[in-house]
Amino acid sequence: MMKTPLLLIIFLIVCFTMPAVVRGQGSQKGTVYYVSQNGGNGDGTSDATAWSFSKLNTARLLPGSTILFKRGDYFYGSLNTNIGNSDNPITYGAYGSGANPVITGLSTPTSWTASGANIYYTTIDVPELNVVVLDGKVRPMGRFPKTGYLVFNEHSENNWIGGPSIGSLPFNPTGGEVVIRKIRQITDRHIITSHSGNRLGLSSGGAYGTVFLNNTNDGPMDGNGYFIQAHIKTLTDLGDWYYDKANKRLYMHFGSGSPDGHNIKVSTVATLAQMDNKSQVVFNNIDFEGANRNAITMNNNDGITFIDCNFSKSFGALFGDNGVRKLTFQGGSMTDILSSAIFIPSNASGITVDNVRITDTGIIPGAGGSGGAQQVGVWLAGDNLTVRNSIFKNIGFHAIALHGDHTLVEQNLIDRYGVTKDDCGGVYEFQFANVTSTDKIIRKNIILNGIGEPTGAPAWEQYGQASAIYLDVAVNNVQVSDNVLAHGNWGGLMLIGAGVNNKLTNNLVYDFSKGLLIYSFESLKIRNTTVTGNTFIAKTAKQYPCYLQMYASDDPSQYGTFNNNVYARPIDDNNSIGVNKEYSGGSGLTILSLATWKSNFGQDGNSSKSLVAAEQESSFRFDYNYANDEVTLPLSSIFSDVRDNIYTSNVKVPAFGGSVLVKVANIVQTVNSGKWNDPGVWSGGSVPGTKEYVIINKGHTVTADQNISPKNIHVNGELLFLGDYKVE
Numbered sequence: 001m002m003k004t005p006l007l008l009i010i011f012l013i014v015c016f017t018m019p020a021v022v023r024g025q026g027s028q029k030g031t032v033y034y035v036s037q038n039g040g041n042g043d044g045t046s047d048a049t050a051w052s053f054s055k056l057n058t059a060r061l062l063p064g065s066t067i068l069f070k071r072g073d074y075f076y077g078s079l080n081t082n083i084g085n086s087d088n089p090i091t092y093g094a095y096g097s098g099a100n101p102v103i104t105g106l107s108t109p110t111s112w113t114a115s116g117a118n119i120y121y122t123t124i125d126v127p128e129l130n131v132v133v134l135d136g137k138v139r140p141m142g143r144f145p146k147t148g149y150l151v152f153n154e155h156s157e158n159n160w161i162g163g164p165s166i167g168s169l170p171f172n173p174t175g176g177e178v179v180i181r182k183i184r185q186i187t188d189r190h191i192i193t194s195h196s197g198n199r200l201g202l203s204s205g206g207a208y209g210t211v212f213l214n215n216t217n218d219g220p221m222d223g224n225g226y227f228i229q230a231h232i233k234t235l236t237d238l239g240d241w242y243y244d245k246a247n248k249r250l251y252m253h254f255g256s257g258s259p260d261g262h263n264i265k266v267s268t269v270a271t272l273a274q275m276d277n278k279s280q281v282v283f284n285n286i287d288f289e290g291a292n293r294n295a296i297t298m299n300n301n302d303g304i305t306f307i308d309c310n311f312s313k314s315f316g317a318l319f320g321d322n323g324v325r326k327l328t329f330q331g332g333s334m335t336d337i338l339s340s341a342i343f344i345p346s347n348a349s350g351i352t353v354d355n356v357r358i359t360d361t362g363i364i365p366g367a368g369g370s371g372g373a374q375q376v377g378v379w380l381a382g383d384n385l386t387v388r389n390s391i392f393k394n395i396g397f398h399a400i401a402l403h404g405d406h407t408l409v410e411q412n413l414i415d416r417y418g419v420t421k422d423d424c425g426g427v428y429e430f431q432f433a434n435v436t437s438t439d440k441i442i443r444k445n446i447i448l449n450g451i452g453e454p455t456g457a458p459a460w461e462q463y464g465q466a467s468a469i470y471l472d473v474a475v476n477n478v479q480v481s482d483n484v485l486a487h488g489n490w491g492g493l494m495l496i497g498a499g500v501n502n503k504l505t506n507n508l509v510y511d512f513s514k515g516l517l518i519y520s521f522e523s524l525k526i527r528n529t530t531v532t533g534n535t536f537i538a539k540t541a542k543q544y545p546c547y548l549q550m551y552a553s554d555d556p557s558q559y560g561t562f563n564n565n566v567y568a569r570p571i572d573d574n575n576s577i578g579v580n581k582e583y584s585g586g587s588g589l590t591i592l593s594l595a596t597w598k599s600n601f602g603q604d605g606n607s608s609k610s611l612v613a614a615e616q617e618s619s620f621r622f623d624y625n626y627a628n629d630e631v632t633l634p635l636s637s638i639f640s641d642v643r644d645n646i647y648t649s650n651v652k653v654p655a656f657g658g659s660v661l662v663k664v665a666n667i668v669q670t671v672n673s674g675k676w677n678d679p680g681v682w683s684g685g686s687v688p689g690t691k692e693y694v695i696i697n698k699g700h701t702v703t704a705d706q707n708i709s710p711k712n713i714h715v716n717g718e719l720l721f722l723g724d725y726k727v728e
Contacts, residue, residue, distance in 0.1 A: 030088075032066045033059075034095060037073035047095070053077060064088030069101035069286060076104055079273045084280035086303065093284040100310065105269030106133065106290030109250065112259040119235050120259055121249045124266055129243035129250065130292050130315040130338060130367070131267035138313055138336045140364045141229045142240030142253065144169070149181055149225025149456035158190070158216050160199045161226060167198040169228070176231030176242075178202065179366035181224045181456030184423040184465060185397065188215040188370040192228075200226075215370035225456025229366050267292035267314070275301055283309050294319040301325060308332045311341070315368075320344035324351065324382075333357040339368035340376045348382030348404075355389045362396025363419045375420055376401055387412060396420035398470075399447075401428040406439045411656055413626045414447040418466030422452035425470025426485075431499070433474045440478040442469060444656040446624050450488030450512075467494040467517070468509070473524055477501045484624050484658035486510045491517030491547075492536070497524025504531045508658045510622055511539040514547035514578070515567075518559070522552035529560035537610075537642060537660050538569040538576065539620055545569055546597075547578040550586065555601070562603035567594055568610035568642040570662050571617070576609070611644035612662050612712055615691075619663040625653040638664045638693075646695065646714055666692040668710075670717065676704040 034050040042049030044056075051059070053075040056067065061082040069075065071094050084090035094101050109122035132139050153163035161180065172195045180188050194201035204216045228234060232242050238255030250266060252259075267290045275281070275298035284307040288295040291314035298304065299321040308331040311317040317334045320327070324344050333356065334341040341358045344351065362368050362375025373379050375396030378387055381403040388410040392399040399417040400409055407429075414426040426447035431437055452464020468485035469492070471478055476499030485492045485507065492509035495502065496519040509515040515536030520526050536545035545567035548556060556579070569576040577597045580589040592600070594609045614620060621639060625631045632650050639647045639661035646664075653659045668688045674681040681702060688694045694710045696702050700717040713719065 030064045030066075031062075032068060033061075034068050034070070035075070036070040037075065053079075056080075061090060062088075063090065063280070066091045066093060068093050068095040069103075070094075071096040071101055072098035074102045074104050076107065076269070078105075078269055078271055079103055081273055081275060081278050081281055083278055084282075084303075086280055089280040089282050089303065089305075091282045091284065092286055093282075094286065100285045100287040100308075102287045102289055103272050104288075104290045105267050105272055105292060106131070106265040106313065107268045108263075108265050114258075115251060117253075118255060118257070119232070119251055119253050121244075121251045123248055124243065124250045124268065125248050126243075126268050126270075126292060128245065128292070129266060131290060131313055132241045132250070132252070133263075133265040133290075133313055134239045134252075135263050137239075138338070138364075139239040139241060140367055142231075142234035142236065142242055143179075143227050143229040143366065144171075144173075144231075144234045145227060146237070149227055151223065152180075152220065152226055153222055155220040155222060157219050158202055158204050160201050161220050162197075162199040164198060166195070166200055169195070171231070171233035173200070173228045173231050173233070176234070177229050177366070178226050179229060180220055180226045182218045182220050183224075184457045184461075185421055186218050186370075186372055187365060187368075187421060187456075188218070189366060190215055217371055221458065223459055227366065265290065271295070271297050272314075273297075275299075275304060277301070279303050281305070282307065285309065287311070288317075289313045291315060297321070298324055298327075301327065304328070306330070306332060310334070312336050315339050316343060317341045318343070320348060322347050324348050326350040328352045329354065329356050331355050333359070334361065335359045337361040338364060339374050340379060342378045342380070343373070343376065344380050344382070345373060346381050348380050348385065350384045351380050351382065351386065353378055353387045353390055357391045357393075358395070358399075359391075359393045361394070363394055364396075365420045368396065373401070377417075380404070380407075383407075386410075391415075392417065392426075394419055397422075398424045398428040399426050401425070401430065402440075403430050405437055407441070409442045410444055412445045412447075414445065414468075416449045416451055417447075418450055418452040418464060420453050422454065422457070422465040422490075424452070424466050425494070426450060426466070426468045428470045428472065429475045429478055430472040431475045435474070437475070437477045440475075442478065442480045442483065444482045445469075446484045446626050446656065446658065448486050448624070450490060452489055463513075464489040467491040468512070469493050471495045471498040471502060473497040474499045475502065479503045479505075480507060481505045482656070483507045484656070485512070486622055486624070486658070488512045490514070493517070493534070495519065495526060495529070497521050498526065498529075499524075500528040502529050504529070504534060506533040508535050508537075508660065510537045510658070510660045511620075512543065514544045516546045517549070518547070519549045520552065520554055525552070525554055526559045531560070531562045532564050535566040535642065535660075536568065537566075538571075539617055541569065541572040543569065544578045545576055548580065550579070550581050550583065552583050553581070553586070557601045557603060559603075563606050565604060565607040566609070566642055567604075567607060570610045570612055570614035570619075570642060573610045573613070608643075610642040612640040612642055612664075614662045615665055619665065621661045621663065622658070623651065623653050623661075624658040625655060628655050630654050635661075638667055640664055640693075640712070640714075644712065644714060664693040664712075667695065668692050669695040670697050670700040670702060673699075673701045673717075674703075676702055676708055677706065 033044040036050040039050035039052040044051040057080040063084040112120040150165040152161040191203040235253040240253040279302040287310040294316035296318040300323040311334040377399040447468040450466030452466035492512035494517040698716040705722040
């Protein structure tokens, strides 16, 4: 009998100390709750009784609940999310008018102390600091040298690097960071443990040694580059900053002034929404900014959707560790991301990125994570992966990287990729050896301006290595079709030891060092590859429409089927196909004509070279159409395409298509019928010369009883030869 009152007392205490849902003020299925910057502890069911952000984070919400944040408001901290179900998801949205509500990890330092030499410091209590914003712009750390890399000449694994440039450093960088360009695709960050003579001692631990941000998988390569950051001696210009972890101080250089008049914000929240083991949650018109690590982190998720959400000024936008399923991004943007925007390196399933704009991601050297697969727009590994209708601009490494089955990359616009690293692609597909893939499609994308950053990379390869579409080692069963690829110093369509059954069809490839670039190796030979209906156009006399880099003896006739392609180099179209047999007993680089390529290897029987000549690089006109409908573009001169189709007033560019035209500089047209050597037959009153483009207009007949030698003759009427002449 004595136990009952005691249990009753315990029960009452628990009731009055548990979260609101237990006390009767929590979520009801289908209830709408309001949250505002000036909210409090009301019931949250109206704007007048809106919850505060902290109140929301203590509530346990039932499936079907809707939480609306007030537009124009900022909410500092990390959101504690709840779990929905397939019939009743938890929905986070917006109410009112104005800009999207913002969940932010940025805070504003209020007190600065002069440290000398126009440097000031303020106290910031975070374990590490990644994001510093000065007057609205994300700023890089101070560094030495300010641009480029210094060269190291020796190393011992990841223990130290050495060289004369280290002995000449103007300060002792111990305690700072060294950023090392270990290989083209990896810039690793190491804490400097010592500086002795010509050597820097390295630590392999630190904040950037976690999984997928590993700085020990690759060792340095002698002759590559490094620079110093995260040290007070690197602060010399306005906005340069350094975070002293031991003393919790942020130091910043203010040029010739002081912090007065500047707006400084720093990221003091690691993650804005921790989504581990959360399912069936929708975010609609919610913005996220200022995550010191990743705005969203997730693991073991199912059914998370972001609609018109914007991410900015963060180390990363979304990181999914393992088991992310049915994740959708619909609309919205990601910008000013230091490392990677969307990064799910394993076991992803059912991921869709649709109509998202990703810009200025991974473009500050040394600000992203260590190891491979960093500074990318989207990196997904798993199955049923889709990236479509999205725009990528100014991306440090790969714009889109996919690994797995049932992948679709469609109708994206990619412009400027490989800005800080290279050996990368606008679209990059990778695969593990001896794994057969299924249903992989890359189509109707427009990919422009592969930059490729050679600085700090090996001295013997000082050119940018960024390929528009990059099929890496062992990739197989990929269909690459109807893409428009333009401008780059490496390959347009590139296969590096790619596996079997890849199909490259109906692509337009223009202005690359090597339009079609194929690498083959002894253990990685190209087989069952289809290359048909493509147009490869070189803009300069030094570019190749097609180039084979062979590191083992092989026969390109065994590569697969090559046919109905155009290999055009209008400036110099005689010998334009490169075959480099770079192996023991090989003949090195041989430059072939298309006719020799056909006869030597039995490929491209119905393929052609350019049917129009260009006098100079400025003669080319390139257009693309990133839209759902065909566009008609006006022309101020007469142009021809490489198939000798003439365009006099306009050119029609199909949806998600492109056009490359060559300006016809000297045009002579018929004004009457008659003999070739009669000046009265021709416009301008003179007989065509050897460099002029001739048009015989419809209804006119021209007869010739002599050799005629203009570079191009376009016949809409009739051209008759009197005598035995060979016509090419």
